[in-house]
Amino acid sequence: MEPCTYVIFGATGNLSKIKLMPALYHLEVAGLLPEGTKIIASGRRAWTLEKLHQEARAMIRAKARNGLDEAVFARFQARLSYFQGDLSVADMYPALAALFASHSEYPGNVAFYMAIRPADFGTVVENLSTHQLLDETHGWRRVIIEKPFGYDLESAHALQQRLMRYLREEQIFRIDHYLGKGTVRNVQVFRFANVMLEPLWNRNYIDHVQITHSENLGVGSRADYYDGAGAMRDMIQSHLLQLLTLVAMEPPASMEAEALRNEKVKVLQSIRSIPSDAVHAQTYRAQYTSGRIQGEKTKAYLDEDNVPPCSVTETYAAMKLYIDNWRWAGVPFYLRTGKRMAENQSVVSICFKAPPKQFFRTSQLQKMRPNWVLLGIQPCAYLKLEMTVKEPGMEMHTRQTTLDANLREGDVPATDAYEDLLLDVIKGDQSLFLRYDEVEAAWRVVDPVLRVWAMERDYIPTYPAGSWGPEESRRLFEREDQNWRDSMNPATKN
Numbered sequence: 260m261e262p263c264t265y266v267i268f269g270a271t272g273n274l275s276k277i278k279l280m281p282a283l284y285h286l287e288v289a290g291l292l293p294e295g296t297k298i299i300a301s302g303r304r305a306w307t308l309e310k311l312h313q314e315a316r317a318m319i320r321a322k323a324r325n326g327l328d329e330a331v332f333a334r335f336q337a338r339l340s341y342f343q344g345d346l347s348v349a350d351m352y353p354a355l356a357a358l359f360a361s362h363s364e365y366p367g368n369v370a371f372y373m374a375i376r377p378a379d380f381g382t383v384v385e386n387l388s389t390h391q392l393l394d395e396t397h398g399w400r401r402v403i404i405e406k407p408f409g410y411d412l413e414s415a416h417a418l419q420q421r422l423m424r425y426l427r428e429e430q431i432f433r434i435d436h437y438l439g440k441g442t443v444r445n446v447q448v449f450r451f452a453n454v455m456l457e458p459l460w461n462r463n464y465i466d467h468v469q470i471t472h473s474e475n476l477g478v479g480s481r482a483d484y485y486d487g488a489g490a491m492r493d494m495i496q497s498h499l500l501q502l503l504t505l506v507a508m509e510p511p512a513s514m515e516a517e518a519l520r521n522e523k524v525k526v527l528q529s530i531r532s533i534p535s536d537a538v539h540a541q542t543y544r545a546q547y548t549s550g551r552i553q554g555e556k557t558k559a560y561l562d563e564d565n566v567p568p569c570s571v572t573e574t575y576a577a578m579k580l581y582i583d584n585w586r587w588a589g590v591p592f593y594l595r596t597g598k599r600m601a602e603n604q605s606v607v608s609i610c611f612k613a614p615p616k617q618f619f620r621t622s623q624l625q626k627m628r629p630n631w632v633l634l635g636i637q638p639c640a641y642l643k644l645e646m647t648v649k650e651p652g653m654e655m656h657t658r659q660t661t662l663d664a665n666l667r668e669g670d671v672p673a674t675d676a677y678e679d680l681l682l683d684v685i686k687g688d689q690s691l692f693l694r695y696d697e698v699e700a701a702w703r704v705v706d707p708v709l710r711v712w713a714m715e716r717d718y719i720p721t722y723p724a725g726s727w728g729p730e731e732s733r734r735l736f737e738r739e740d741q742n743w744r745d746s747m748n749p750a751t752k753n
């Protein structure tokens with residue numbers, strides 16, 4: 260791998276603090292940063308190099324998996340420099356170009372990480388281009404764009420048009436950090452490295468699929484962004500639809516970036532669009548009120564800092580989707596996400612159909628339970644297969660048992676998604692980044708819903724913090740015996 264210069268715009272902000280700096284440090288620990296790689300942290304604040312080093316130390320100390328290693332940190336620190344500048348001021352760009360021109364230690368391969376306001380992506384890229392900072396004469400130039408890519412279909416399209424004036428698709432790395440999670444990548448391995456389930460992985464055997472992401476945390480200090488976004492844009496348009504593509508895609512021709520992305524985009528394009536008069540039947544939104552999380556009292560969304568008092572932004576969103584292709588026709592996919600929910604959990608739960616004949620029904624009171632495959636993404640990484648077995652004893656009673664594979668050995672902490680993704684940028688591997696047609700197809704799925712919700716601004720249902728969300732969201736299910744899988748305990752749910 261060739262060395263590069265990582266320029267982080269927005270380096271004094273939250274993303275850099277909690278994700279980027281720790282991820283780059285962990286790459287240093289693993290010896291994966293190519294010799295000569297440099298990191299230019301850029302922000303508006305007047306930090307000296309010493310201040311940057313202090314801040315970086317604090318950021319890393321808070322996140323380092325095995326504590327901060329002084330020798331490794333010394334190597335890491337030697338790569339760091341600070342560039343003060345305001346991205347909205349035109350002078351900043353020639354100054355940055357001059358820095359490159361006058362310091363030969365900065366490798367000519369440059370990755371610009373946009374840890375900045377999404378509204379500024381287009382302008383910053385345009386300015387970089389105007390000042391020849393995207394010129395590839397002395398090495399590659401790549402731009403990493405955080406989500407959200409646009410605010411809706413139209414603005415995503417406008418942003419794309421603007422970027423394409425200055426960049427080729429191979430230079431644009433649209434990040435969805437879910438794709439960098441080891442356990443998310445495991446969905447592909449589970450599906451395509453094991454032959455056992457493939458014959459069952461379709462409409463003939465699968466009743467429905469649920470994809471849940473729930474969080475304990477509230478909106479915290481992010482209301483400025485979140486109140487304009489809401490759960491549908493923040494989680495479903497990006498992370499949950501990406502998870503859905505991995506569960507539903509056809510085997511790709513190879514694991515190369517384009518082959519993979521071709522299959523993922525086909526799934527998104529096959530999702531049946533939701534007409535405006537079906538939005539209520541296929542979606543549900545709500546907002547958290549006060550409640551208790553792990554015994555602690557928590558505020559209502561409307562009482563969080565910077566949330567407008569009459570906000571109807573959803574902090575919970577659920578939707579039912581159909582993928583109109585041969586494999587999945589008629590199988591509902593239920594997606595759900597919420598803040599301030601009972602547990603932190605990301606799980607894909609696949610419910611199989613009931614056996615065609617209930618042979619054992621007369622011998623027991625309860626109906627046979629279906630088989631489930633549960634793919635735990637976080638906090639625990641597991642693969643569980645729930646099956647029915649006979650209980651010991653003379654009577655013909657059955658019960659559920661779970662074949663349980665924990666996917667992480669012992670207490671080995673997971674690597675963070677950003678580590679893989681930041682390294683992939685240096686390698687030029689786009690397989691875990693979004694191609695524009697994927698982003699566009701995902702907006703097409705959620706856009707009709709957002710349009711209806713945008714018109715209904717008078718009222719939003721609520722759910723108490725610390726709960727599993729609003730009970731009424733159950734109405735998305737097609738049958739009475741279906742319900743959200745809230746707990747991984749098979750004894751408590753069907």
Ligand code: BG6
Pocket residue numbers: 474493494605
């Ligand atoms: C981010 C969202 O993209 O993903 C956040 O903006 C959300 O609102 C986060 O909390 C969830 O990511 P993770 O990795 O903590 O599951």
